[in-house]
Amino acid sequence: xxxxxxxxxxxxxxxxxxxxxxxxxxxxxxxxxxxxxxxxxxxxxxxxxxxxxxxxxxxxxxxxxxxxxxxxxxxxxxxxxxxxxxxxxxxxxxxxxxxxxxxxxxxxxxxxxxxxxxxxxxxxxxxxxxxxxxxxxxxxxxxxxxxxxxxxxxxxxxxxx
Amino acid sequence: xxxxxxxxxxxxxxxxxxxxxxxxxxxxxxxxxxxxxxxxxxxxxxxxxxxxxxxxxxxxxxxxxxxxxxxxxxxxxxxxxxxxxxxxxxxxxxxxx
Numbered sequence: 398x399x400x401x402x403x404x405x406x407x408x409x410x411x412x413x414x415x416x417x418x419x420x421x422x423x424x425x426x427x428x429x430x431x432x433x434x435x436x437x438x439x440x441x442x443x444x445x446x447x448x449x450x451x452x453x454x455x456x457x458x459x460x461x462x463x464x465x466x467x468x469x470x471x472x473x474x475x476x477x478x479x480x481x482x483x484x485x486x487x488x489x490x491x492x493x494x495x496x497x498x499x500x501x502x503x504x505x506x507x508x509x510x511x512x513x514x515x516x517x518x519x520x521x522x523x524x525x526x527x528x529x530x531x532x533x534x535x536x537x538x539x540x541x542x543x544x545x546x547x548x549x550x551x552x553x554x555x556x557x558x
Numbered sequence: 559x560x561x562x563x564x565x566x567x568x569x570x571x572x573x574x575x576x577x578x579x580x581x582x583x584x585x586x587x588x589x590x591x592x593x594x595x596x597x598x599x600x601x602x603x604x605x606x607x608x609x610x611x612x613x614x615x616x617x618x619x620x621x622x623x624x625x626x627x628x629x630x631x632x633x634x635x636x637x638x639x640x641x642x643x644x645x646x647x648x649x650x651x652x653x654x655x
Contacts, residue, residue: 461616473585489616496620503604503620504586515586522584523602526592536600536654 461487464509466495471517475553476524482549484516500542524550561618561629564636566606569613569621572635573605576642577625581605593625593649600654601626626652 464486470478486509487494495504495516502523504516527535527543535543573579579591579602593601603624606613613621622632626649634640 487616489614492614492616494616494620501602501620501624503617505617518584518586519604522582522586522590525584526582526590526602530599534598536595536598538601538654539599 459490461489461494463487466513468497468513468517468520471521471550473517473521475555476521477551477553479549479551482520484513486512499545501538520546520550524552559630559633561615561622562633562636563612563615564618566609566611566613569618569636570606570608572638573603573621573625576635576640576645577603578642579603579605595646595649595655598655600649626654 466484466486468478468482468484482497484495484497487496488509491507493506493509493512495506495509495512496502497516497520500520500523502516502519504512504514504519506512506515523542524546527539527546530539530543532540532543573591574581577591577593579593582590582592584590588607589605591603591605592599593603601624603621606621618632619629622629625632625635625645627635627645631640631648635645
């Protein structure tokens with residue numbers, strides 16, 4: 398603890414410990430932690446344990462496990478796939494992302510099932526949002542997304558699952 | 559440089575003000591923002607929820623890519639040093655139409 402020095406903040410009635418040159422939020426006391434915004438300027442943030450856990454998880458997130466998957470059906474409200482779609486999972490300790498890189502679509506969840514289901518809904522939303530936009534109002538990428546998604550997704554309005 | 563950890567609500571508000579997308583609520587849990595240059599749709603971005611939760615970099619890197627921003631530019635976009643006019647210049651320089 399010798400790197401720290403402290404003072405009593407009368408406004409917030411918090412004991413604030415200071416450690417110079419720390420560029421991540423560092424839990425310093427039971428009351429506050431410090432973010433250095435430069436070598437001489439520091440901001441004291443009231444301590445919120447859940448927020449600190451969030452920050453440390455976000456800062457120190459480990460590399461994911463990557464797993465290729467194939468989506469074979471959407472199973473949502475009359476939407477079907479004409480052919481399977483290649484996707485992959487990024488599996489982190491607390492979060493899973495399901496990604497279709499070609500369409501720049503990402504579904505997230507706390508496990509792989511949630512993430513894949515969310516990705517399917519993202520796929521339906523993109524199809525719904527793009528299908529009625531005329532070609533001349535689409536830039537390069539959206540034009541490509543529309544071409545791909547319209548060749549992959551079919552919607553039968555009379556069928557509801 | 560890596561993307562810094564930001565709160566979801568901060569990313570959300572900067573997307574709303576600087577990218578100024580047309581927001582659509584769909585079936586998935588996040589709103590979608592459709593980014594236009596003039597009357598041409600050039601991009602889409604997932605809009606985070608209005609939570610104080612800090613967004614994982616795993617997720618924010620995709621948001622940065624959707625916004626056509628490098629990690630450095632995304633940090634500036636959220637911190638505020640990159641203004642809307644700067645962002646529009648970046649988009650216009652990407653040959654998106």
